[in-house]
Amino acid sequence: MSDQLIEKIYNITKKYKDPVSNVALDKDNKSFSVITKNGNISISLSIESQNIDKYESLLTNMKKSINEIKEALSVNIALTSEKNSKNEIGSEKRFSVNAKNIIAVASGKGGVGKSTFAVNYAVALKTIGFKVGILDADIYGPSVPRMMGISGRPQANENKKLIPLESYGIKCMSIGFLIGVDTPTIWRGPMVMKALEQMFNGVEWGELDYLIIDLPPGTGDAQLTLAQSSKLSGSIIISTPQDVALIDARKGINMFNRVQVPVLGIVENMSYFICSNCDERHEIFSNGGARKEAEKFQVSFLGELPIDKNLRIHSDEGRPICISEPESYLAKIYIDIAKKVHKDLI
Ligand SMILES: Nc1ncnc2c1ncn2[C@@H]1O[C@H](COP(=O)(O)OP(=O)(O)OP(=O)(O)O)[C@@H](O)[C@H]1O
Ligand SMILES: [Mg+2]
Numbered sequence: 001m002s003d004q005l006i007e008k009i010y011n012i013t014k015k016y017k018d019p020v021s022n023v024a025l026d027k028d029n030k031s032f033s034v035i036t037k038n039g040n041i042s043i044s045l046s047i048e049s050q051n052i053d054k055y056e057s058l059l060t061n062m063k064k065s066i067n068e069i070k071e072a073l074s075v076n077i078a079l080t081s082e083k084n085s086k087n088e089i090g091s092e093k094r095f096s097v098n099a100k101n102i103i104a105v106a107s108g109k110g111g112v113g114k115s116t117f118a119v120n121y122a123v124a125l126k127t128i129g130f131k132v133g134i135l136d137a138d139i140y141g142p143s144v145p146r147m148m149g150i151s152g153r154p155q156a157n158e159n160k161k162l163i164p165l166e167s168y169g170i171k172c173m174s175i176g177f178l179i180g181v182d183t184p185t186i187w188r189g190p191m192v193m194k195a196l197e198q199m200f201n202g203v204e205w206g207e208l209d210y211l212i213i214d215l216p217p218g219t220g221d222a223q224l225t226l227a228q229s230s231k232l233s234g235s236i237i238i239s240t241p242q243d244v245a246l247i248d249a250r251k252g253i254n255m256f257n258r259v260q261v262p263v264l265g266i267v268e269n270m271s272y273f274i275c276s277n278c279d280e281r282h283e284i285f286s287n288g289g290a291r292k293e294a295e296k297f298q299v300s301f302l303g304e305l306p307i308d309k310n311l312r313i314h315s316d317e318g319r320p321i322c323i324s325e326p327e328s329y330l331a332k333i334y335i336d337i338a339k340k341v342h343k344d345l346i
Contacts, residue, residue, distance in 0.1 A: 002036050005071050009034050009041060012065045019054045020047065025062075039073035041066060049081040049260060056298075081260065095200035095230040099133065099208035101345055103264065104226060104235040106256070108248025110217035112240045113269035113305070115143035116315045118214035121236070123322035124334035126169050128342075130209035133164065135199055136174030137226060138216040139192050145176040149318020153177060154203075161204040168323050173203050193225050200230060218248075219255040227259045233345060234264035236302065241268055241289040249290070253297050264341050265300035266290050273307045300344065302337045305330070 013034070014026035025032045031046040043066075047055060059077050066075045105118040115138070122134045136144035145151050150167040154177055157163055164171035175195060205211065213230075215223050227235070235256045239249035249266065256263050268290035273282045287304070294301035305311075314324045322331045 005036050005039070005041075005069070006034055008069050008071075009036070009043075009066055012069070013043070013062060016058060016062050018045070018047075019058055020051050039071050041072055041075045043075070043077045044080050045077065046080050049258075052079060052081075052257070052260070055079055079260075093229060093231050095197055095226070097133075097200050097203075097205045097208065097211050097230070099205065099211035101209065101233040102211045102213065102230055103341070104137075104213040104215050104223075104232055104261075105238060106215045106223065106235050106252050107217055107238045107245070108219060108250070108252040109239070109245045112217075112238050112245055114217070114238045115147055115214050116311065117236070117238050117267060117269060117305070118212050119144065119147040119315065120320045120322050120331075120334045121338060122170050122210070122212045123168055123320045124331070124338040125210050125212070125342075127322055127326065127331075127335060128338055131207065132169075133171035133173070133205050133208045133211045135211060135213045136172070136176065137196060137199070137213050137222065139175050139195055139222065140216060142174045142176035144172055144174040144214060146318055147315050147320065148172050151177070157204055159204070161202055163204050167318075168320070171205060171208070173199050173205075175199070192222055196222060196226060197229075219251050223255065224259065227256060227261050232261045234262040236264050236341070237266045237299075238269050239266060239290045239293070240270045241283075241286050243289065246289050246293050249293060250297075253293075253299065263297070263299045264344060265302035265337075266294040267302045267337065268304045270307045271304035300340070302340060303333055305333055 010027055014024050016025045017023060018025060018031070023029055025045070033044050035042050063075050063077055066072055105114050105121065107114050118134060122132050126132045134144055134148070136142045148167040148170065150165050150172055152165055154162040154165055154173065162173070164173045165177060166172065213226065215226065237249050237252050239245045253263050271287055275282060291301045308330060310325065311321050311330055314321050321328060322334050325331055
């Protein structure tokens with residue numbers, strides 16, 4: 001059955017050619033392989049990473065044709081790139097954590113609500129039943145201690161690894177625990193990288209379903225190093241609806257694309273405001289920009305979060321809305337996003 005299925009798949013793929021080398025995607029092509037298990041089809045094609053954009057239509061068309069085989073339950077086509085790894089900083093995924101999924105929460109622009117999202121998303125995942133950790137990678141402006149309502153100094157265990165502090169059942173690690181949130185960090189690049197590495201390898205994270213990384217704003221060295229040196233399952237981009245934030249969000253998407261980290265989706269934060277007097281929806285910064293951006297980049301649009309006074313108060317007081325008001329419509333938005341991304345990851 002499986003051999004017949006593989007035969008049918010190759011009969012389809014041999015009609016397609018690698019858009020760069022112009023070689024047919026058939027059994028003789030060494031860069032191309034097909035495996036199947038119980039009707040689930042995994043295809044991999046080795047490419048040179050700088051050419052990734054040229055494969056877009058091939059992937060869409062080939063996936064569509066293979067999906068027409070009646071025995072095909074799922075089709076997954078992965079582009080892999082071995083040649084590129086030589087050029088990468090710290091190519092051997094030197095930051096390692098035993099987590100099934102590692103997700104970076106990013107934005108191009110500062111202050112758009114990344115940390116608020118990262119914390120509530122982590123709590124939403126915990127509510128669903130996952131084992132979750134949150135790593136505050138914002139060395140210069142750590143927010144996780146405040147937003148998770150936690151302080152203290154992590155202790156080292158017998159393996160000389162730091163034991164993360166725990167809040168609402170979530171393991172937390174932040175530079176803020178080690179140097180205090182109000183002490184300015186005046187470290188230069190290599191020290192920042194070392195500190196980030198310590199937060200992965202030097203911490204006893206244990207086994208996790210999800211490690212959520214709250215990234216600093218922008219697309220600088222810290223973000224790039226993390227994207228390249230840790231085994232990220234993907235990133236979630238937070239943007240507000242204004243053009244200035246969207247332009248920066250685009251830079252974030254491009255950065256992750258360049259280092260082949262999948263963008264799992266975009267969230268529009270501060271999307272609208274519901275007035276408590278008139279119950280009307282006001283689109284203060286206009287609305288829908290992030291959704292359009294997601295369409296343009298062909299990434300998922302994960303949802304809209306309103307500007308909400310309670311969300312701000314609870315976050316800033318260290319009681320995420322998914323904890324303080326678990327039945328609220330806001331908590332439901334976070335849980336829906338968590339479920340959607342989880343579904344896309346499996
Ligand atoms: N949807 C929202 N409604 C109301 N307030 C919000 C919302 N999202 C975030 N905030 C508030 O906006 C401020 C900035 O949010 P946050 O710290 O999460 O942004 P950030 O993108 O992580 O910032 P930075 O780039 O500095 O790390 C916080 O006071 C937070 O409580
Ligand atoms: Mg932040």
